[in-house]
Amino acid sequence: MSDDLRDLYQEVILDHGRRPRNFRHPEAANRTAKGDNPLCGDRVSVYLEVGPDGIIRDAAFEGRGCAISTASASLMTETLKGKTEEEARALFRALRDMCTGHESDAESAAAGGAGEDDLDRLRVLSGVRNFPMRVKCATLPWQAVLAALAGDAKATTE
Ligand code: ZN
Numbered sequence: 040m041s042d043d044l045r046d047l048y049q050e051v052i053l054d055h056g057r058r059p060r061n062f063r064h065p066e067a068a069n070r071t072a073k074g075d076n077p078l079c080g081d082r083v084s085v086y087l088e089v090g091p092d093g094i095i096r097d098a099a100f101e102g103r104g105c106a107i108s109t110a111s112a113s114l115m116t117e118t119l120k121g122k123t124e125e126e127a128r129a130l131f132r133a134l135r136d137m138c139t140g141h142e143s144d145a146e147s148a149a150a151g152g153a154g155e156d157d158l159d160r161l162r163v164l165s166g167v168r169n170f171p172m173r174v175k176c177a178t179l180p181w182q183a184v185l186a187a188l189a190g191d192a193k194a195t196t197e
Contacts, residue, residue: 070187081105137158140168
C-alpha cells in the first residue's frame with residue numbers, strides 16, 4: 040500500500056469517526072442488536088429496517104467506541120442499504136478477510152454478492168490487519184448486524 044493511499048484511508052476513518060453517518064435510532068427499525076467489545080470498550084447498538092422482500096431498507100447505529108469501531112459502523116450503515124441478508128453476510132466475510140489479511144477470500148466473497156464499490160468502501164479499514172487488537176473494533180458492528188439478522192434480538196423496538 041502506498042503512503043498516499045494509507046493517508047487517504049486514515050483520513051476517511053477519522054472523518055467517519057468524528058462525523059458518523061446514520062448515527063440515529065430509526066422508528067421503523069424491526070431488527071436490532073447490541074454489540075460489545077470489552078477489549079477496547081466499544082459498545083454499539085445497530086438498527087435495521089428489513090422489508091418484507093428481505094431487503095435492508097435502512098441501517099443506523101448508536102453507541103460509543105473508538106474511531107475504528109465508529110468509522111466501521113458508519114461505513115457499514117452506508118453499505119448495507121439496499122442489500123439482502125445474504126449480501127450483508129458476504130460483505131461481513133469480505134471485511135473480516137480484509138482485516139485479517141486474506142484478500143483472496145474477500146475477492147471470492149465479491150462473487151457472493153458484494154459489489155466492487157462496496158469492497159472499496161470497506162477497504163479503508165484493511166489497515167487494522169497490522170494491529171490485531173483493533174480487528175474486533177472493525178468487525179464489532181457487523182457482528183451486531185449478523186445477530187440482528189439472525190433474529191437474536193429481533194423485534195426489540197416493535
Ligand atoms: Zn475499539
